[in-house]
Structure formats: structure tokens, C-alpha cells
Amino acid sequence: MIQNSGMAKHSLRRLLGLLPTLFMLITVAFFLMRAAPGGPFDSERVLPPEIEANLEARYHLDEPLLQQYFRYLGQVVTLDFGPSFQYKDWTVNELMAQAMPVSLTVGLAAMLLAFFLGTLIGVASAMRQNTGVDYSLMGLAMLGISIPSFVIAPILILLLAVYAGWLPAGGWDWSVSSMVLPVITLAFPVTAYIARLTRGSMIEVLKSNFIRTARAKGLPESMVIRRHALRPALLPVISYLGPAIAGMISGSVVIERIFSIPGLGSYFVQGALNRDYTLVMGIVVFYGVLIIVLNFLVDLIYAWLNPKIRYDEND
Amino acid sequence: MTKTTESVAIDPFEAALGVSDVKGRSPWEDAWHRLLKNRAAVVSAFIMGFIILLVVFGPMLVSWESDFTDWDHTSAPPSLQSGHWFGTDAVGRDILVRTLEGGRISLLVGVVATIVSLLIGVSYGAIAGSFGGVTDRIMMRVVDIIYALPFMFFVILLMVVFGRHILLIFIAIGAINWLDMARIVRGQTLSLKNAEFIEAARASGVRDWDIIRRHIIPNLLGVVIVYVTLTIPQVILMESFLSFIGLGVQEPMSSWGALVSDGAQDMESAPWTLIVPSVFLAITLYCFNFIGDGLRDALDPKDRL
Numbered sequence: 001m002i003q004n005s006g007m008a009k010h011s012l013r014r015l016l017g018l019l020p021t022l023f024m025l026i027t028v029a030f031f032l033m034r035a036a037p038g039g040p041f042d043s044e045r046v047l048p049p050e051i052e053a054n055l056e057a058r059y060h061l062d063e064p065l066l067q068q069y070f071r072y073l074g075q076v077v078t079l080d081f082g083p084s085f086q087y088k089d090w091t092v093n094e095l096m097a098q099a100m101p102v103s104l105t106v107g108l109a110a111m112l113l114a115f116f117l118g119t120l121i122g123v124a125s126a127m128r129q130n131t132g133v134d135y136s137l138m139g140l141a142m143l144g145i146s147i148p149s150f151v152i153a154p155i156l157i158l159l160l161a162v163y164a165g166w167l168p169a170g171g172w173d174w175s176v177s178s179m180v181l182p183v184i185t186l187a188f189p190v191t192a193y194i195a196r197l198t199r200g201s202m203i204e205v206l207k208s209n210f211i212r213t214a215r216a217k218g219l220p221e222s223m224v225i226r227r228h229a230l231r232p233a234l235l236p237v238i239s240y241l242g243p244a245i246a247g248m249i250s251g252s253v254v255i256e257r258i259f260s261i262p263g264l265g266s267y268f269v270q271g272a273l274n275r276d277y278t279l280v281m282g283i284v285v286f287y288g289v290l291i292i293v294l295n296f297l298v299d300l301i302y303a304w305l306n307p308k309i310r311y312d313e314n315d
Numbered sequence: 316m317t318k319t320t321e322s323v324a325i326d327p328f329e330a331a332l333g334v335s336d337v338k339g340r341s342p343w344e345d346a347w348h349r350l351l352k353n354r355a356a357v358v359s360a361f362i363m364g365f366i367i368l369l370v371v372f373g374p375m376l377v378s379w380e381s382d383f384t385d386w387d388h389t390s391a392p393p394s395l396q397s398g399h400w401f402g403t404d405a406v407g408r409d410i411l412v413r414t415l416e417g418g419r420i421s422l423l424v425g426v427v428a429t430i431v432s433l434l435i436g437v438s439y440g441a442i443a444g445s446f447g448g449v450t451d452r453i454m455m456r457v458v459d460i461i462y463a464l465p466f467m468f469f470v471i472l473l474m475v476v477f478g479r480h481i482l483l484i485f486i487a488i489g490a491i492n493w494l495d496m497a498r499i500v501r502g503q504t505l506s507l508k509n510a511e512f513i514e515a516a517r518a519s520g521v522r523d524w525d526i527i528r529r530h531i532i533p534n535l536l537g538v539v540i541v542y543v544t545l546t547i548p549q550v551i552l553m554e555s556f557l558s559f560i561g562l563g564v565q566e567p568m569s570s571w572g573a574l575v576s577d578g579a580q581d582m583e584s585a586p587w588t589l590i591v592p593s594v595f596l597a598i599t600l601y602c603f604n605f606i607g608d609g610l611r612d613a614l615d616p617k618d619r620l
Contacts (some may be wrong), residue, residue: 021460146600148552148571150559152594154579162583171599250467250556257560258579268468269560272475284468 018292025288026281028077033277039189072281075198081282086274092282095267100286101170103256103263107248114190116243119237121191122198123225126233131202140200144192149251153185153258170259182259186251190244202233226312229277231305238302242295249287346537349613356609364597377412380515381586382567384408393587402587403579414592418571419598425551429543431489431548437539443497443579444504455501458494470553474562474585481564488553492546499538505532518525538616544610550601555596571596 056062056210060071075082081092081142121141125134160181161169205211214224253265262265264283271279350356359459384406393402393410401411443454473487484544507530516526555572557563564570573590 024460028469029472032469035476042454141599142604143597146548146604147593147597148600150579151575151597154575154582154589157591158582158589160585192470196383253471254560255555269471272471275475279474283473287468301333 009301014296014299018296021292022288024107026073029281029284029288030072033280034065034068034277040094054262055119060235073145078284082278086271086276086279095166095279096264096282097265099262099264102261103252103265106179106182106186106255106261106263107252109179109238110186110190111245113183114187114194115237115241118191118194119198119230119234121195121231121232122236122237125199125200126202126206126227127221134199141192142214143197144188145196149185150254152188153181153255154180156185157214157258170261172222172259172261172263182261185253185258186248189251190248190283193240193244197236197240197289198233201236202229205229205233235302235306237315238298238305242291242298245292245294245298249291317580336488342533344607346613350609353609353612355605359605359609361600363606365417366595366602367422370415370422373415374419376410377409377415380412382408393584401591402585404581404585404588408589410591414571414574414595417569417571417592417596418599420481420564420568421572421599424481424488424570425478425547426491427485427555428489428550429483429546432492432496432546433539433543435490436493437500437535439493440500441503441504441535442495444501445508447505447508451501451505454538455498458497458595458614460495467553467556470557471560471562476558481568483555484554485564488550488557492550492553496539496542496546501540503535503538504531507531541607541611541614544603544607548600548607551596552600552605571599 053062060068063071074080079093081096084090084092084095087095121137126138128134156277157169160167167180172178202225209226211229214228215221219227248263252263253269255261256263256265257269264287267279268283269277331451401414403409405415409602438457439454443451470487470491473483477483477487513526513530516530521529550572554563555575556568558570558572560575561576563572574592575589578585578592582589
């Protein structure tokens with residue numbers, strides 16, 4: 001009971017601690033975007049000055065920068081990201097609502113794949129430490145870490161889509177076949193990293209006394225792994241999940257471009273090139289919040305899995 | 316303790332061993348021997364050395380200019396007869412020479428951006444670590460905050476905002492990669508500051524400068540070297556990432572990322588335009604990671620990062 005209230009207090013404090021991060025994220029992104037030379041309405045066609053002034057007034061671009069900034073902060077609090085500068089008649093909220101399910105589906109599928117496959121490979125390697133199986137799995141994992149996804153993606157497209165014709169080379173229609181390649185490429189580096197992490201920590205854990213006890217009791221090895229070794233061995237993997245999520249979100253920018261998937265990453269690059277301030281800001285804020293919240297959840301899971309962490313009053 | 320008492324202890328030992336001069340091994344020599352035993356790291360170092368030589372001197376040896384367009388051989392497959400050993404791209408430029416020259420840019424970005432992140436990270440971490448207290452807490456909190464930001468997005472924003480100049484690529488990537496370095500250096504400084512051997516040195520009257528030179532710098536150097544070798548591939552990867560989405564180096568300059576991007580455009584008709592730069596990029600990253608791993612095991616056998 002005491003531990004639970006300590007944990008709740010700790011969670012609340014962590015949650016409040018997230019606010020400065022979020023504030024900084026919005027501030028940096030806002031001023032960076034506004035520091036860009038050229039505005040969203042610069043185009044080949046020269047607009048009459050009256051129309052340009054009207055446009056600027058409509059989007060409040062005629063106000064002093066600080067006023068715009070505070071207006072934007074106020075909007076973000078109410079989760080309204082304003083109208084898009086480039087996609088006329090669309091609000092940023094509408095655009096993001098369209099792109100978000102696509103990106104989240106790919107991201108979630110890739111994360112699950114990476115986590116389960118990665119730990120499986122890691123455990124298998126650790127159990128056969130310093131054998132041929134171990135070396136080849138770890139060599140493969142190093143390959144996964146070293147080869148960038150934008151190299152793997154075209155090669156997979158070439159082999160599986162162009163030559164073999166089994167899967168579509170790109171596009172998105174919510175069918176499983178259009179998801180396979182993007183999910184695999186996105187999951188690849190993370191799987192490799194998790195496999196290496198799991199192997200290392202599993203080897204450490206297998207040396208400890210309680211494992212020797214479990215074996216001495218006569219438990220079969222698979223039971224030893226599942227009931228005793230897996231939980232402590234997964235701790236480093238759990239703490240890596242935070243950076244993994246951030247890495248996957250960055251990776252999705254490239255993956256979505258390669259496979260022409262209409263997700264948030266594609267909109268972000270397009271928006272940045274078009275100086276669609278509001279759209280870019282909306283995506284940065286959304287992904288920032290997502291990373292922050294997921295990191296927070298990862299922390300909680302870590303604390304729940306790790307009996308050594310206790311949240312007492314003076315924590 | 317004077318020299319004579321020491322040799323009293325050592326002399327019989329030397330005699331027993333049958334050698335005339337027992338020399339202690341420094342920790343650096345120890346690390347060097349451990350590194351040499353790591354076969355993957357040694358092989359990687361040789362391959363990397365070869366690639367560096369190839370990239371630096373190769374373009375002078377290949378008979379094609381990187382911007383020469385051979386209209387007789389556009390999208391030509393690799394062949395010894397045409398003289399394009401690794402084929403040509405859609406406008407007839409030699410893939411080999413372009414890949415080697417692109418490698419110059421990629422490796423240059425890797426080294427320069429790593430130095431930028433090294434300078435920022437080491438000074439930030441050392442300041443936070445040696446001041447300690449409130450300064451340290453505030454500085455590390457800032458690092459935590461920046462750490463949680465989706466930084467690829469900031470690099471993209473930086474490139475869009477300030478244009479795609481090569482200098483900016485160095486700075487933007489370096490300015491974003493210093494966080495780990497700062498954390499590591501700060502941790503090391505903190506623990507060194509309170510280490511007993513430093514206290515002992517101070518108590519026996521060693522001057523501050525000598526303490527820094529003899530004890531602090533050598534102890535920091537290990538982690539910094541390890542971290543530098545692990546940062547270089549990250550930075551190269553980041554540059555290729557940017558070039559791949561069209562925000563990195565601009566024509567006529569090229570880098571491995573830009574070449575992979577070009578190659579991916581016409582991989583159906585000319586797969587070698589994709590494969591050649593990809594292989595160079597992958598081997599380089601692979602080797603750097605192995606060298607970094609080997610160095611870490613050699614220099615820092617206790618705590619793996």
C-alpha cells in the first residue's frame with residue numbers, strides 16, 4: 001500500500017516534469033520554422049499586394065511574432081492546430097487524422113515484430129553462446145544495425161516486388177500485402193538492436209545465483225528461462241524501448257517516402273519543403289507528445305518489472 | 316619507498332625468470348593487446364583502412380571524371396571492356412568514381428560532425444561534472460529535455476530553414492549528436508573528481524595541472540575514443556539519411572546517401588547504381604561498429620555502455 005502511493009506520487013511528479021519538455025519542443029519548433037526565409041505564400045505567381053495582405057491577416061501572419069507565438073500556444077492547449085497553409089480547405093487536425101492511423105499501424109506492427117523477434121533471437125543466441133548459431137545470429141544483428149533502412153528497403157523492393165512479384169512495390173490500401181515490406185524494413189534495425197541487448201543481459205542473468213538454484217532444483221532449461229531469467233533479462237530491453245520509439249518515428253520519414261505511404265512522415269517532409277508552418281508544427285508537436293508519453297509508460301513498465309526500484313517518500 | 320628497496324624485491328624475480336629487465340605494462344598497452352586479440356575489430360580496421368585509401372586516392376587512379384557523361388554507355392552494366400568496372404548511371408557517369416568521390420564527402424561529414432559533437436559534448440559534460448550541484452542539475456535537465464525531442468525532425472527543419480550548405484550539415488548533425496557524449500563525460504568527471512587516487516595525488520602535493528595531465532585526461536580519453544568511433548557511423552548514417560530524402564548535399568557534390576537515393580530511382584533498369592554505393596556504405600558502417608565494439612571491450616572492459 002505504501003509502495004503504491006509512492007508510485008502514484010512518483011508518476012504524478014514525472015508527468016508534471018514532462019511539461020517543460022513539451023513547452024521547449026513547441027517553442028524551438030515554432031521559432032525555427034519562422035526563422036526560415038520565404039513564406040508559405042511565395043510562389044511563381046506574384047499575388048497582388050492586397051490579396052497577400054488579406055491572406056496574411058487570415059492566418060495572423062501580420063501580427064508581431066511573439067503574439068503569434070502566444071496565440072499558437074493557446075491553440076495547442078485546446079488541441080487545435082489551425083488551418084493548413086498549403087492544403088486549402090483542410091485543417092491540420094483533419095490532415096493529421098487522415099495520416100495518423102496509417103503511421104501508427106505501421107509503427108505499432110513494427111514495434112511488436114521487433115520486440116518479439118528481437119528477444120527471441122537474443123535468447124536463442126544466449127542459450128547457445130559462442131556456437132555457430134550464436135555467431136551467425138549476432139553477425140546478422142550487426143548487419144541490421146549497420147545497414148540503413150533506406151538501403152534495405154530498395155533492395156527488398158527489387159527482390160520481392162520487382163523480380164519475384166510477390167508484394168506491391170509501394171502504395172497503401174490497408175491490405176496486409178501493402179504493409180509487409182514497410183513493417184519489415186522499419187522493424188529491422190530495432191530487432192537487431194534488441195537481439196544484441198537481450199543476448200548480453202541474458203548471458204549476465206544466466207550466471208547469477210538464483211538461476212543456479214533453479215537449475216539445481218531440476219527445472220528444465222526452458223522453464224528456467226521463462227520463469228526466472230526472462231524478466232530480469234528484459235530490463236535493458238525495456239529501457240531501450242524509449243529511444244527505439246524515437247528512432248522508429250525518424251525512420252518512418254524515410255520508409256513512408258520510399259513506399260509512398262500517406263503517413264505523417266510524408267506529410268512532414270512535404271510540409272517542411274512547402275513551408276506549411278501549421279502542418280509541420282502539428283506533426284512535430286504530435287510526435288513530441290507521443291514520444292514523451294510513451295517514454296513515461298516505458299518508465300512505469302520498467303519500475304513494475306524491476307523489484308529493485310522502490311518509490312519511497314524521499315525519492 | 317626508494318628505488319633500491321624496489322629493486323631488492325624485483326631482482327630475484329628477474330633472476331628467476333631469466334630476464335634482465337622486467338617492464339610494467341601500461342593500461343594502454345594492455346588495451347592494445349586486448350584489441351589485437353579481437354579478430355573482428357582487427358579485420359574491420361584493415362578493411363576500413365583500405366576503404367579510406369581507396370576513397371582518398373582512388374578517384375585519381377580511375378580514368379573517368381566524376382562529372383563526365385559517357386553518352387555511348389548510359390545505364391551500362393559493369394564491364395571490363397567499356398572501362399566502367401561498376402557500370403554507369405542513367406546519364407553515363409561512371410559509378411565507381413562517383414561512389415569514391417561520394418565517399419569522400421560521407422567520411423568527411425562523419426569526421427567533422429563528430430569533432431563538432433565532441434567539442435560541444437566534452438566541454439558541456441566536463442563543466443557540468445566538475446561544477447556539480449545546482450549547475451550540474453540544471454545542465455543535465457536541459458540534456459534530458461533535448462533528449463526527448465524527435466531530433467531527426469529538427470535536423471530536417473534546420474536544413475529547410477538555413478538551406479542545404481555542406482557546412483550546415485556538419486553543424487546541424489554535430490549539434491544534435493553531442494548529448495550522449497555530454498552524459499558520458501559528465502559521469503566520468505563526477506566519479507573521477509571524488510576518486511581516491513585523485514585525492515591521494517592531491518594529498519601528496521601533486522600540482523593541479525599535473526593531476527589533470529596525468530590522471531584526469533588519460534581516464535577520460537578511453538571513453539571518449541570509444542564514443543568517437545561509435546559516433547562516426549551514426550553521423551555518416553544521418554548524413555545519408557538526409558541526402559536520401561533530398562535534404563543533404565546537393566549536385567554536383569554527392570555522398571553515399573545521395574547515390575543510394577539516385578540508385579533507388581532506377582534500380583529496375585540499372586540495379587548496380589543502387590548496389591555499388593549501398594555496399595560501400597554498409598561495409599563502412601559495419602566496420603566502424605565492429606571497431607567501436609572492439610575498442611570498448613579493450614579500453615573499458617568493466618562497464619559496457
